[in-house]
Amino acid sequence: MTSQLAPGPVPSGPVDQPVDPVDAAFPPTSRDLATVAPALADSGRLALAPVTPETWRALAHTTIGFLWLVTVGTVVLTVVPIAVSFVLVFGVGLLMLPLVLRAARGFARAEIARLGAQTGALVPPPVPAHRGGPGWWSRYLAPLRDTRAWAALGYAALATLTSSLAFALVVGLGGGGLAGILAPVYGTGPLLEDWLGWPTWLLTAALVLAGLVALWLAALAAQATTLLHVRMARGMLGAPRSAYEVAVADAARERAESRVAHVEETRHLVVGAADDERRRIERDLHDGAQQRLVALGLELGAAKRRGAQDPEVAAAALDHAHREIQETLAELRDLVRGIHPAVLTDRGLDAALSALASRSPIPVTVRTPDDDTLEQCGTAARAAAYFVVAEALTNVAKHAQARSAQVAVACDGTTLRLVVSDDGRGGAAAAPGSGLDGLRSRVAALDGTFDLASPAGAGTTLTVELPCAS
Known part of the structure; x- marks a missing residue:
């Protein structure tokens, strides 16, 4: 009965007073x-x-x-x-x-x-x-x-x-x-x-x-x-009013059940993505910074032992250790940026997206509203927007063979909308386990929408909408 007697459109009331x-x-x-x-x-x-x-x-x-x-x-x-x-x-x-x-x-x-x-x-x-x-x-x-x-x-x-x-x-x-x-x-x-x-x-x-x-x-x-x-x-x-009340209650129950199922699904996806992210961080630390720090300790030990006997060799070892420190710091900065970029917290989404565009090997045009408008969206929505753009630009640089890309951000106070497009070869797909699939899971966890249009030979357009209350 619910499907045939589902409540139809109702007159809209004030935003803060939903119509029964x-x-x-x-x-x-x-x-x-x-x-x-x-x-x-x-x-x-x-x-x-x-x-x-x-x-x-x-x-x-x-x-x-x-x-x-x-x-x-x-x-x-x-x-x-x-x-x-x-x-x-x-x-x-x-x-x-x-x-x-x-x-x-x-x-x-x-x-x-x-x-x-x-x-x-x-x-x-x-x-x-x-x-x-x-x-x-x-x-x-x-x-x-x-x-x-x-x-x-x-x-x-x-x-x-x-x-x-x-x-x-x-x-x-x-x-x-x-x-x-x-x-x-x-x-x-x-x-x-x-x-x-x-x-x-x-x-x-x-x-x-x-x-x-x-x-x-x-x-x-x-x-x-x-x-x-x-x-x-x-x-x-x-x-009859009683039958309609039952139909409305059934429709609300079905929406609640669908919502619970969606939350369960996205929760599993988020937990899996968090586990994958932790393993990636552990691997990056173990294979990158940790190995460099071990090597750096050996270099400094060798320089200490040879300092009195062969100052030139010790100086060369210290120079090499200095370069290792700089590279290790750069790796750690990249790792921290992958967890949560400091520029996003310190200077906002506009500056963070501009920083991503400046590091891209292909020209990227970024269009965003003013900072006051962007501030209407929650930190989770802005962080998700940053990672969506970061992953999208990484895919463009690696796979799209594009000459340029564009990032457009819009916010109406309730929804943060991102459009990342390029003029590359197209054919992109959010295959299971891919970076785009991870982005889709992140967006779904925030009750957002994820739309990927990538016809072969006609470039790729990724459209993401995130609720500002996220």
């Missing part, structure tokens, strides 16, 4: 009044009732609804009594009634769509019909227990009466009003003049005034009838 989908689907009469019949609730709209858009929509609803509902209602008022009587007399009605009730379901959907299109009032769709038990006969007779189908038949019969009365009232008042307003054009006629005995000018003014009042009454009648039909549709055609 149940309250939006089942508004109070006052809200429907403001939507389809504002002249009945607002004095300003009452004064302009004959020329407001709501009145013209109500007139269209009254006219089209009359033709549509009278046709359907006539069929209902004819076929249903015949089918019921045949059930009592011949039993043939058992074959007719399920078909009529199935057609009532179609009528309910069509009427809800018509009301939405003509009045702007959104009525939640009816609850899906019960399919019945096993066996074709049980399924065929299932509509006999469908309360919403019976309610739709009741709506058709009742709406036939109300739409006929509304059409007669609106046409009568509207036609009489126009006739009164046009009295100065065609005259008052001797019948009224002889009957009332009023002067012609006074009678004409009275007819014009009565015509204006009649037009206002016609507008009010059209809006009131439209409001009546909308409220009838909510009660007799749409889903």
Whole structure:
């Protein structure tokens, strides 16, 4: 039931006051009044009732609804009594009634769509019909227990009466009003003049005034009838409030379960990525800085032993040790930069991305908003953005055979958007275990989106969006 009765679009409210989908689907009469019949609730709209858009929509609803509902209602008022009587007399009605009730379901959907299109009032769709038990006969007779189908038949019969009365009232008042307003054009006629005995000018003014009042009454009648039909549709055609509340709860539960599954998946990915990162750091320290420091200790020991006997050899060893220290410091700086760049903390994302671009072997253009805008995003989002750009530029330099690359950053206060593109050979893919796959896991852990477009021969564009609250 959840998939067929899922909550649809709801009117948006203030950012800090989210709209309850149940309250939006089942508004109070006052809200429907403001939507389809504002002249009945607002004095300003009452004064302009004959020329407001709501009145013209109500007139269209009254006219089209009359033709549509009278046709359907006539069929209902004819076929249903015949089918019921045949059930009592011949039993043939058992074959007719399920078909009529199935057609009532179609009528309910069509009427809800018509009301939405003509009045702007959104009525939640009816609850899906019960399919019945096993066996074709049980399924065929299932509509006999469908309360919403019976309610739709009741709506058709009742709406036939109300739409006929509304059409007669609106046409009568509207036609009489126009006739009164046009009295100065065609005259008052001797019948009224002889009957009332009023002067012609006074009678004409009275007819014009009565015509204006009649037009206002016609507008009010059209809006009131439209409001009546909308409220009838909510009660007799749409889903019951209890069923809709269950559907909303089921949809929320499904979203929560999906969210939990997503969190579990990204947690495993992040834990795996963290383990891989720790192993990489350990390997880099062991194979790089540690080995250099061991060699440096040996060099200094040799220089110490030879210092008195062979000063030149000791000096050469010290020079070599000095170079080793410089290279070791450079390796350690690169290693620390890979963990978390100091420039990102000290000078912000703009400076950090500019530093990445300056170290790239190919020309890179960086476009970022001002620092105040970037500060709206959390540190985790900015750090992720830095590593995304770093890995992307590394891939461009190693594999893309590109002549240039571009990095564009945008921030709207809620989302940090990165676009890294190049003019290389394309064909890049986030294969499992690759650097791009690691980036995708990092982005997913922050509830971001990762999109890679890399057609062969047409360059690569990586688009990443990260929530600023990350």
